[in-house]
Amino acid sequence: MTDSAPITSDVRVRIAPSPTGPLHIGTARTALFNFLFARHVGGTFVLRLEDTDVARSSLAYEKDILDGLHWLGLTWDEGPGVAGEEARGPYGPYRQMERLPRYAEAADRLRAADRAYPCFCTADELEAERKRLEAAKLPPRYSGRCARLTEAERAAFVAEGRWAALRFRVGEGVVAFDDMIRGRVEIDVANIGGDYVIVRGDGTPLYHFTVVIDDAAMRITHVIRGEDHLSNTPKHILLFQALGEEIPRFAHLPLILNPDRTKMSKRKSQTAIGDYISEGFIREGLVNYLALLGWSTGTEEELLGLEELCARFELEAVHKGGAVFDRERLEWLNGQWIRRLTPGALVERLQPFLEAERVAGRIDRAPSEDEILALVPLVQERLPVLGAIGDLAGFLFVDRLEIDPALLTPKRWDTATTRSGLVAAREVIAAAGSVAFEADELEPPLRALAEARGWKAGDLFMAIRVAVTGRTATPPLFDTLVALGPERTLARLEAAIALLPDDPT
RNA sequence: GCCGCAUUCGUCUAGAGGCCCAGGACACCGCCCUCUCAAGGCGGAGAUCACCGGUUCGAAUCCGGUAUGCGGUACCA
Numbered sequence: 396m397t398d399s400a401p402i403t404s405d406v407r408v409r410i411a412p413s414p415t416g417p418l419h420i421g422t423a424r425t426a427l428f429n430f431l432f433a434r435h436v437g438g439t440f441v442l443r444l445e446d447t448d449v450a451r452s453s454l455a456y457e458k459d460i461l462d463g464l465h466w467l468g469l470t471w472d473e474g475p476g477v478a479g480e481e482a483r484g485p486y487g488p489y490r491q492m493e494r495l496p497r498y499a500e501a502a503d504r505l506r507a508a509d510r511a512y513p514c515f516c517t518a519d520e521l522e523a524e525r526k527r528l529e530a531a532k533l534p535p536r537y538s539g540r541c542a543r544l545t546e547a548e549r550a551a552f553v554a555e556g557r558w559a560a561l562r563f564r565v566g567e568g569v570v571a572f573d574d575m576i577r578g579r580v581e582i583d584v585a586n587i588g589g590d591y592v593i594v595r596g597d598g599t600p601l602y603h604f605t606v607v608i609d610d611a612a613m614r615i616t617h618v619i620r621g622e623d624h625l626s627n628t629p630k631h632i633l634l635f636q637a638l639g640e641e642i643p644r645f646a647h648l649p650l651i652l653n654p655d656r657t658k659m660s661k662r663k664s665q666t667a668i669g670d671y672i673s674e675g676f677i678r679e680g681l682v683n684y685l686a687l688l689g690w691s692t693g694t695e696e697e698l699l700g701l702e703e704l705c706a707r708f709e710l711e712a713v714h715k716g717g718a719v720f721d722r723e724r725l726e727w728l729n730g731q732w733i734r735r736l737t738p739g740a741l742v743e744r745l746q747p748f749l750e751a752e753r754v755a756g757r758i759d760r761a762p763s764e765d766e767i768l769a770l771v772p773l774v775q776e777r778l779p780v781l782g783a784i785g786d787l788a789g790f791l792f793v794d795r796l797e798i799d800p801a802l803l804t805p806k807r808w809d810t811a812t813t814r815s816g817l818v819a820a821r822e823v824i825a826a827a828g829s830v831a832f833e834a835d836e837l838e839p840p841l842r843a844l845a846e847a848r849g850w851k852a853g854d855l856f857m858a859i860r861v862a863v864t865g866r867t868a869t870p871p872l873f874d875t876l877v878a879l880g881p882e883r884t885l886a887r888l889e890a891a892i893a894l895l896p897d898d899p900t
Numbered sequence: 901g902c903c904g905c906a907u908u909c910g911u912c913u914a915g916a917g918g919c920c921c922a923g924g925a926c927a928c929c930g931c932c933c934u935c936u937c938a939a940g941g942c943g944g945a946g947a948u949c950a951c952c953g954g955u956u957c958g959a960a961u962c963c964g965g966u967a968u969g970c971g972g973u974a975c976c977a
Binding site for chain 2: 411412413415445447448451514516518521525528529532533534535536558560561562574577580581582583585586587588591592593594595596597599601602603606621622623624625626627647649650652654656657658684687688689690691692693694695697714715716717718719720721723724725726727728730734774775776777778779787838841842851852853854855856857859860861866867868869870871872873
């Protein structure tokens with residue numbers, strides 16, 4: 396499969412998630428686009444964990460992210476060691492907290508070259524300054540108060556016990572770059588807010604700093620990330636230059652949006668990949684859908700597997716505008732892929748969902764593999780998500796069926812007709828079943844019964860359906876009866892009949 | 901506020917000067933199939949291509965402006 400794709404190009408891309416939350420839809424899409432780009436050109440796909448926000452990072456999130464990417468089939472060529480395994484790749488470690496000495500070395504270098512300087516301003520001072528600017532209707536910007544401190548003044552602050560953050564000197568000029576998706580972007584550094592902090596007072600490095608050092612150290616050639624980083628790009632370019640590193644190419648992907656067109660967020664949308672997995676979206680559907688959010692082949696084809704996506708993906712064909720996440724379309728695509736699964740594969744994927752139904756107490760026993768296999772023809776085209784299996788076929792695995800008596804009587808029937816219909820049906824089914832309990836043996840006599848009594852076959856069937864399943868929407872009736880087996884079919888008919896008054900007045 | 905990016909049916913998108921009074925898909929509506937639900941087939945409705953000016957014989961496509969939206973503007977990532 397794709398995880399053993401040969402490396403035939405110098406292209407190196409990365410996905411750099413921060414383990415401060417479960418794998419997010421947007422991160423997954425960015426990872427997918429990086430992966431597709433790498434595979435398309437025969438490049439290398441690197442995974443790096445940006446865990447410098449120690450307070451919010453956790454191992455549980457890290458695991459969720461790694462598992463999620465694996466589940467999607469986005470295997471990386473280089474990345475951190477997990478579960479006792481060695482890290483893979485020549486540019487490790489791939490966790491930023493294990494790379495601290497490298498950031499310290501780079502910080503020293505910038506400091507020595509006077510491209511960065513210690514800033515002794517306190518949070519309160521900075522806050523006051525920001526307020527002053529805001530009141531004067533000026534853009535927030537660091538004044539540069541500490542930029543020209545003499546060594547003596549610095550020593551005085553240190554003696555005072557103040558801790559210094561390290562600020563990068565921004566200088567003047569215009570930073571320009573050719574975004575692979577948006578074309579030329581030019582930003583005057585006067586607008587990026589002044590000299591910015593690259594190392595905190597406590598000595599830990601900040602994102603804008605680590606991302607540049609690592610992208611350079613890991614020889615990343617193309618930075619493919621979300622549009623929310625577009626405005627930050629000049630900060631990165633300035634650092635690449637100051638460090639004497641080659642500047643990678645940039646490609647900023649359009650954002651995935653909430654229905655109200657704001658950046659997709661946990662508050663307004665379901666963003667955790669894990670939640671989609673537990674609902675029963677399958678990787679083929681999710682990958683296909685995500686790939687089409689912001690990209691298209693340029694043709695009218697839209698059912699594309701990972702292999703095909705790798706072959707066809709073009710970064711230049713990515714859209715510029717944000718895309719609203721459309722769950723209905725995802726469900727449709729997911730259903731398409733479920734229908735394309737082989738029976739064996741569907742059985743395998745259904746098993747955990749049936750087991751979950753059992754654990755939740757919605758069914759009394761989880762069916763065997765063979766039982767599920769027999770079910771596949773009845774359910775395969777009726778599952779938008781695997782999790783729908785409980786609603787669709789759960790009645791087969793419950794010991795005591797709950798029936799809403801109100802549903803038992805078909806729309807055009809009264810309870811007396813329903814009762815006699817079910818009584819007669821029970822006889823017919825018992826008789827037919829004694830020959831062979833098969834769909835072909837059951838249907839003709841029941842149709843004949845309806846005709847003899849002047850009933851619409853559909854009404855009779857509906858009464859039977861509700862009697863044996865408790866539902867008005869089920870897989871085809873006769874296949875359902877067969878799946879249920881003769882004993883349970885007859886017992887359920889009996890129980891349903893008992894629910895109907897035998898002398899309605 | 902400032903800076904940046906964006907703007908084609910409700911949604912995802914095709915479209916790179918004439919093939920477009922704009923094509924496909926999801927959703928929606930109708931019909932067919934049909935024991936229900938799906939699936940599938942057929943058809944329908946749905947976009948004055950944000951707006952205004954320009955360039956051109958001709959613009960959704962090129963240029964300028966405006967509007968709106970979003971993003972960024974942290975000792976978060």
